[in-house]
Amino acid sequence: MSVYAIYFSPTRSTEKIVKLLAKEFGTYGEIDLSKQNSGENVRAFKEEDICIFGVPSYGGRVPAPALERMKKMKGNKAKAVLVAVYGNRAYEDTLLELKEQVDLCGFHVTAAVSAVAEHSIMHQFARKRPDAKDKKELKAFAEKIAHKIKSGDEKEISVPGNKPYRKYNGVPLKPKAGKDCKGCGLCAQVCPVGAIPAESPKKTDKSKCISCMRCIQVCPKKARKVNKLKLKIASMKMKKACEDRKKNELFL
Numbered sequence: 097m098s099v100y101a102i103y104f105s106p107t108r109s110t111e112k113i114v115k116l117l118a119k120e121f122g123t124y125g126e127i128d129l130s131k132q133n134s135g136e137n138v139r140a141f142k143e144e145d146i147c148i149f150g151v152p153s154y155g156g157r158v159p160a161p162a163l164e165r166m167k168k169m170k171g172n173k174a175k176a177v178l179v180a181v182y183g184n185r186a187y188e189d190t191l192l193e194l195k196e197q198v199d200l201c202g203f204h205v206t207a208a209v210s211a212v213a214e215h216s217i218m219h220q221f222a223r224k225r226p227d228a229k230d231k232k233e234l235k236a237f238a239e240k241i242a243h244k245i246k247s248g249d250e251k252e253i254s255v256p257g258n259k260p261y262r263k264y265n266g267v268p269l270k271p272k273a274g275k276d277c278k279g280c281g282l283c284a285q286v287c288p289v290g291a292i293p294a295e296s297p298k299k300t301d302k303s304k305c306i307s308c309m310r311c312i313q314v315c316p317k318k319a320r321k322v323n324k325l326k327l328k329i330a331s332m333k334m335k336k337a338c339e340d341r342k343k344n345e346l347f348l
């Protein structure tokens with residue numbers, strides 16, 4: 097039996113949460129779907145394997161590159177645990193969309209989790225989450241999931257979400273490099289969708305950019321930013337929906 101932490105996680109909150117859950121099952125392998133070439137190879141799993149799939153919610157949906165990169169996986173009835181990580185607004189159809197893809201790949205979905213993490217665009221929402229309370233709760237979720245799997249309980253789960261899925265057209269916040277950019281190219285190397293040309297990393301291809309904010313997070317000079325005014329307006333619009341502390345949930 098092998099355990100895998102499989103995640104799309106541009107700013108690494110999803111990665112942290114998936115690993116926190118995976119740790120409860122012992123040692124685990126990692127598949128990082130944030131890497132541009134990560135969907136190229138066929139990956140086949142065994143029935144006894146446990147795969148923990150984590151994605152952030154983008155507009156209440158699974159980020160398109162994450163879905164695309166899962167398509168060549170062959171579940172062969174391996175057990176899947178789904179994790180939707182969201183920035184304290186809502187995750188709407190994310191778990192349902194993730195479940196449908198994972199089902200299509202031939203996994204058996206045994207549990208699902210929604211978990212709150214600091215908003216990767218508007219950091220004032222869910223700041224510093226997952227915090228100690230979240231971590232304790234997520235650990236308890238993992239124990240319950242492990243118990244379900246160990247006991248051989250194969251009960252199908254249902255997750256919240258509606259069809260047709262919410263429309264998602266991206267967010268109009270595309271990071272740009274300012275005068276502090278030294279052209280080191282680190283952002284171009286790690287961009288999940290190749291939106292930053294390696295030969296001129298000051299530029300961003302807006303048609304490819306998914307606004308994941310990874311380039312801002314990794315820039316050693318803090319030279320990449322989104323438009324301040326647009327960010328402020330977006331934050332004001334989101335304030336009411338994001339203010340109160342949202343909860344983590346377990347679906348077993």
Ligand SMILES: Cc1cc2nc3c(=O)[nH]c(=O)nc-3n(C[C@H](O)[C@H](O)[C@H](O)COP(=O)(O)O)c2cc1C
Pocket residue numbers: 104105106107108109110111152153154155156157181182183184185186187213214215216217267306307308309
């Ligand atoms: C483009 C984009 C769209 C987002 N949409 C939502 C959303 O609809 N609801 C929400 O609660 N959080 C939303 N968030 C916040 C992320 O889901 C959250 O910060 C998550 O932890 C980011 O995961 P990561 O750190 O693994 O990249 C969005 C973030 C980005 C970058």
